[in-house]
Amino acid sequence: MADWALKRFWKTASVADIDGGFTVHLDGRPVRTPAKNPLVLPSRAMAAAAAAEWDAQEGEVRPVTMPVMRGANAAIDKVSVQKDEVAALIAAYAESDLLCHRADSPEALVARQAAAWDPLLDWARDALDAPLIPVAGVIPCDQPPESLRTLREQVSAMDAFTLTALHDLVGLSGSLVIGLAAMTDIQPVETLWDISRIDETWQEEQWGVDEEAAEVAEAKKRDFLQARRFLDLTRFS
Incomplete structure (x- = not known):
């Protein structure tokens, strides 16, 4: 089976306030981590940096070009548990x-x-x-x-x-x-x-x-x- 790759489906990435911090929305829908946890970020600055990474994607999403998102996912899905x-x-x-x-x-x-x-x-x-x-x-x-x-x-x-x-x-x-x-x-x-x-x-x-x-x-x-x-x-x- 061929590897599934996420392709860009959204027009705009934005920052949103949520309980406990900030998150990123793609066309108004909240981003989740690979483990399906809510993406709750500790600062608006980090959320803005993550949103910028999503906005920079063209065609196939390349996680290697998204260090802030990768760090946030690691913190939430791995380190916190x-x-x-x-x-x-x-x-x-x-x-x-x-x-x-x-x-x-x-x-x-x-x-x-x-x-x-x-x-x-x-x-x-x-x-x-x-x-x-x-x-x-x-x-x-x-x-x-x-x-x-x-x-x-x-x-x-x-x-x-x-x-x-x-x-x-x-x-x-x-x-x-x-x-x-x-x-x-x-x-x-x-x-x-x-x-x-x-x-x-x-x-x-x-x-x-x-x-x-x-x-x-x-x-x-x-x-x-x-x-x-x-x-x-x-x-x-």
């Missing part, structure tokens, strides 16, 4: 956070990691009350239990839409600290992405750029920046 599990998965990154695993050589790479990563660990210690211990090598070390507990509590307190954004920020960067920092304005989100790629950048400087790997990295960067945009849309009125 297993919130504790998702929060635990994200918080567990602190046990082996990228920023805590340093090279032991060469000196130039060690220095570059320290210059970029130490300030973020200092921020986690001071702003999040969660000091973490950096070590040389990839073998995990036991991080302070109180720090892990504090970070777990902070992540668990987030709503489903925020967790959806954080899930991507952390998973793509490999660091809970970077993900949490990307939710703030302590550094530009583009800078934080570059900080997460120090090891890869170093390898490229030594051995040259692999075009296929560079394309994958660029796609991940777009997703990282989109996760921050999705987070911002949850905050705007």
Whole structure:
């Protein structure tokens, strides 16, 4: 059987107020998620961005071009129904956070990691009350239990839409600290992405750029920046 694909059937996508938030209407009919749940969005800004994605579709609907809708669907259909599990998965990154695993050589790479990563660990210690211990090598070390507990509590307190954004920020960067920092304005989100790629950048400087790997990295960067945009849309009125 051929795969069924949704084709554009509506003329206008619009934003509507509903109980609990905002939604998108297609010619006056409310959009639902793939699991048939009501599309209840936390801000008018997110609903407007989602409506714009629907309006941009021509012919066959292409979900890959609708990152706000995909994020909203994930938050409603997946994250909200297993919130504790998702929060635990994200918080567990602190046990082996990228920023805590340093090279032991060469000196130039060690220095570059320290210059970029130490300030973020200092921020986690001071702003999040969660000091973490950096070590040389990839073998995990036991991080302070109180720090892990504090970070777990902070992540668990987030709503489903925020967790959806954080899930991507952390998973793509490999660091809970970077993900949490990307939710703030302590550094530009583009800078934080570059900080997460120090090891890869170093390898490229030594051995040259692999075009296929560079394309994958660029796609991940777009997703990282989109996760921050999705987070911002949850905050705007």
